[in-house]
Amino acid sequence: MGKTLNIDRIVLRKMSMPLKDPFETSFGTIKDRSFMVVEMHSEGEVGYAEVVTENAPLYNEECIGTAWHVMETFLIPMLFKAQNEIMYPDGVSSIFKPIKRHYLAKSGLESAYWDLHAKLQDQSLSTILSGEREELEVGVSIGIQSSIPALLSKIDAYAAEGYRRIKLKIKPGWDYDVLKEVRNKFPHIPLMADANSAYTLQDIHLLKQLDEFDLMMVEQPLSHDDIIDHSTLQKQMKTPICLDESIHHVDDVRRALDLGSCKIINIKIGRVGGLTEAKKIHDYCLERNVPVWCGGMLEAGIGRAHNLAIASLSNFSIPGDTSPSSRYWQEDILEEPIDFSKPGMIQVPTGPGIGVHVSLEKLNKYTTVLKTYHSTEC
Numbered sequence: 001m002g003k004t005l006n007i008d009r010i011v012l013r014k015m016s017m018p019l020k021d022p023f024e025t026s027f028g029t030i031k032d033r034s035f036m037v038v039e040m041h042s043e044g045e046v047g048y049a050e051v052v053t054e055n056a057p058l059y060n061e062e063c064i065g066t067a068w069h070v071m072e073t074f075l076i077p078m079l080f081k082a083q084n085e086i087m088y089p090d091g092v093s094s095i096f097k098p099i100k101r102h103y104l105a106k107s108g109l110e111s112a113y114w115d116l117h118a119k120l121q122d123q124s125l126s127t128i129l130s131g132e133r134e135e136l137e138v139g140v141s142i143g144i145q146s147s148i149p150a151l152l153s154k155i156d157a158y159a160a161e162g163y164r165r166i167k168l169k170i171k172p173g174w175d176y177d178v179l180k181e182v183r184n185k186f187p188h189i190p191l192m193a194d195a196n197s198a199y200t201l202q203d204i205h206l207l208k209q210l211d212e213f214d215l216m217m218v219e220q221p222l223s224h225d226d227i228i229d230h231s232t233l234q235k236q237m238k239t240p241i242c243l244d245e246s247i248h249h250v251d252d253v254r255r256a257l258d259l260g261s262c263k264i265i266n267i268k269i270g271r272v273g274g275l276t277e278a279k280k281i282h283d284y285c286l287e288r289n290v291p292v293w294c295g296g297m298l299e300a301g302i303g304r305a306h307n308l309a310i311a312s313l314s315n316f317s318i319p320g321d322t323s324p325s326s327r328y329w330q331e332d333i334l335e336e337p338i339d340f341s342k343p344g345m346i347q348v349p350t351g352p353g354i355g356v357h358v359s360l361e362k363l364n365k366y367t368t369v370l371k372t373y374h375s376t377e378c
């Protein structure tokens with residue numbers, strides 16, 4: 001608790017970073033990752049966060065254009081205006097409450113505020129959030145490949161690196177036969193599939209057939225905004241359903257669990273509007289004995305570090321999409337990239353805040369637009 005934070009300026013950056021390999025999902029292919037970085041300055045410290053959206057609104061309804069607009073026009077002025085009333089970082093989400101949705105935009109500012117707060121307290125973000133885990137098991141998410149042999153060799157390589165769980169992206173035409181061959185070749189590997197909402201209840205026959213493969217879960221098989229049809233599907237499927245896109249806050253989780261729409265929750269800090277809601281969802285799922293895991297959004301090092309902090313909470317009992325920097329980047333924006341501590345494991349940073357050092361040189365190298373907002377202007 002304690003004194004309020006005095007933010008003197010906020011910097012928004014639009015970033016573009018080349019991925020090592022294109023990443024294909026049911027909603028499209030990403031070659032260069034576009035996203036935003038938020039810097040929040042106070043007393044010589046800087047809180048950082050990423051806004052994990054893209055140029056186009058394909059994962060959800062937000063894109064960089066909408067996020068920038070909503071942050072610049074509404075969220076940043078609201079934050080500057082009300083900052084003296086914020087006694088603790090969880091107050092930021094209350095300030096943003098009048099603005100509907102725009103979770104990824106809100107999360108960028110809210111998460112930067114948490115980092116800044118933790119740094120000014122000289123404590124790690126994990127500690128501030130009451131994280132208990134020091135080292136995390138890591139899974140990998142593998143995009144749709146050009147052929148099944150190409151996929152099998154990718155899985156081989158990631159398994160050899162020590163990843164504790166393999167997640168495969170699926171879509172109509174890249175599903176049953178692919179999973180069958182993967183299961184034949186890797187009978188014991190912890191395996192799951194993520195459809196990014198590519199199916200409907202008309203595909204129920206096919207989805208039920210996935211029960212053959214002993215998957216840990218199927219992630220978001222049906223529409224991005226649905227919890228009703230998922231409940232129908234879950235009643236007919238043995239494999240646990242995990243919701244990603246459909247979950248924005250703890251009430252969504254309550255409704256989904258009450259309806260029996262899923263048995264596992266993917267928590268992404270961005271998708272739920274920031275760390276406060278992410279922790280709420282974690283705590284609620286713990287009460288209801290529902291496991292959670294930390295999803296990924298092709299983050300650079302700043303977002304990766306935020307994910308490690310939240311994933312250090314006790315109920316993150318399933319390996320997350322919290323891979324080392326090298327999974328996606330030739331060069332990350334950190335002085336030292338995030339790496340395995342041992343195969344398949346990553347240590348939660350213990351330094352102040354997100355506990356990683358951002359390289360200003362690399363940050364600038366991949367910045368395409370930069371704008372600074374001063375508290376006095378609002």
Ligand code: OSB
Nearest residue numbers: 059141196295296297298299321
């Ligand atoms: O659905 O989890 C998803 C990447 C972009 C958008 C949505 C998703 C993903 C991933 C990648 O699966 C996870 C990662 O960052 O490693």
Ligand code: MG
Nearest residue numbers: 194219220244
């Ligand atoms: Mg997903």
